[in-house]
Amino acid sequence: MDIYKTLQERRSVRKFMGDPVPQDKLERILDAGRLAPSWSNKQCWRFIVVKDPERKEKLAESMPESNPARKAIGQTAPAVIVLCADPEASGKQDGKDYYLLDSGLAMQQLMLAAHAEGLGTCWIAWFDESRVREACEVPEDYRVVALTPLGYPEKDPSPKPRKELEEIVYEEKWGNEISSK
Numbered sequence: 540m541d542i543y544k545t546l547q548e549r550r551s552v553r554k555f556m557g558d559p560v561p562q563d564k565l566e567r568i569l570d571a572g573r574l575a576p577s578w579s580n581k582q583c584w585r586f587i588v589v590k591d592p593e594r595k596e597k598l599a600e601s602m603p604e605s606n607p608a609r610k611a612i613g614q615t616a617p618a619v620i621v622l623c624a625d626p627e628a629s630g631k632q633d634g635k636d637y638y639l640l641d642s643g644l645a646m647q648q649l650m651l652a653a654h655a656e657g658l659g660t661c662w663i664a665w666f667d668e669s670r671v672r673e674a675c676e677v678p679e680d681y682r683v684v685a686l687t688p689l690g691y692p693e694k695d696p697s698p699k700p701r702k703e704l705e706e707i708v709y710e711e712k713w714g715n716e717i718s719s720k
């Protein structure tokens with residue numbers, strides 16, 4: 540699939556059909572994450588693929604009931620990917636922790652690849668880290684950065700609005716509107 544089409548079409552998916560994710564697709568998606576750039580190429584990330592219904596339920600229980608993706612994790616998605624990262628294996632500069640960026644880039648690549656494979660994902664950050672850690676036996680030196688459900692979308696969600704380019708891009712210096720040339 541064309542990269543721009545993938546970028547335009549990807550949505551956060553929170554309702555899934557129960558069908559399992561084929562292993563070849565899963566491996567290609569994980570490989571897309573593996574190929575991401577990272578601080579000094581340290582690749583501080585780890586991905587845990589969870590399919591066991593009881594463990595998925597434990598992951599759902601780590602999320603507040605008002606989290607709109609809770610049901611996807613516990614019930615509808617056939618798989619969940621837990622994104623972990625080792626902060627010590629990445630860099631820190633001027634108070635910026637690059638493990639979050641490294642692992643976020645890997646997850647975004649994985650999510651775009653999932654869409655190109657006809658599968659849905661949703662970045663989830665609102666959960667109790669200690670409960671995810673316990674459910675998946677994540678060691679203390681790793682942070683749990685995000686979860687995503689993975690599966691065939693029940694339907695294509697409608698697009699969420701984005702700011703216009705003019706609102707977010709400046710030319711040469713802060714506040715200077717970009718010329719249309």
Ligand SMILES: Cc1cc2nc3c(=O)[nH]c(=O)nc-3n(C[C@H](O)[C@H](O)[C@H](O)COP(=O)(O)O)c2cc1C
Nearest residue numbers: 549550551552606607608661662663664665666699
């Ligand atoms: C850092 C981050 C945290 C998020 N946490 C959650 C979450 O806990 N639950 C949820 O349902 N969606 C979560 N989302 C998904 C956003 O709500 C979604 O990306 C946004 O509304 C734009 O919609 P779109 O992804 O369909 O374009 C999160 C997204 C990001 C980037």
